[in-house]
């Protein structure tokens with residue numbers, strides 16, 4: 001499929017402001033619109049929430065094909081998706097179909113998993129989005145604060161192995177956290193700073 005100017009994409013690592021952009025565009029459109037989010041993302045219930053601020057109510061779906069029942073009997077032009085990579089089903093088939101039906105599609109998504117490998121369905125979407133509708137966002141490395149392009153998963157403070165599931169929501173398990181990292185630090189183990197605080201040397205001299 002050739003690039004379609006009705007396709008808008010905001011992609012990059014975690015903590016790069018993708019949902020914030022999506023919410024901005026959503027709120028700026030006065031026309032009636034609809035927004036979906038993956039059911040598996042339990043962090044925010046039925047809301048799309050930006051870590052940088054902003055919150056809108058969304059419809060939770062498991063697979064992308066579920067949207068069709070919500071499109072019946074409503075007259076809308078704009079369809080929004082947050083965290084597209086978490087949706088099951090044939091993402092590209094459905095997006096192509098919606099574009100043929102002349103909807104405008106706005107998508108926020110990670111482009112790479114916690115190992116730095118591309119999500120295939122998202123890669124295809126990037127290809128078919130025109131250059132001027134493609135917004136590659138970056139975060140700030142959690143180690144050095146430089147612009148970051150990668151997302152890593154830490155389990156108990158250590159980089160997760162390649163044997164783990166591709167998608168784990170960080171809310172499921174408090175031991176799991178995500179960070180965004182620059183090129184230099186994407187495979188760097190974090191050194192947990194354990195500060196020992198001595199009270200005015202009392203511990204030594206008393």
Ligand SMILES: [Zn+2]
Nearest residue numbers: 141144182185
């Ligand atoms: Zn860094």
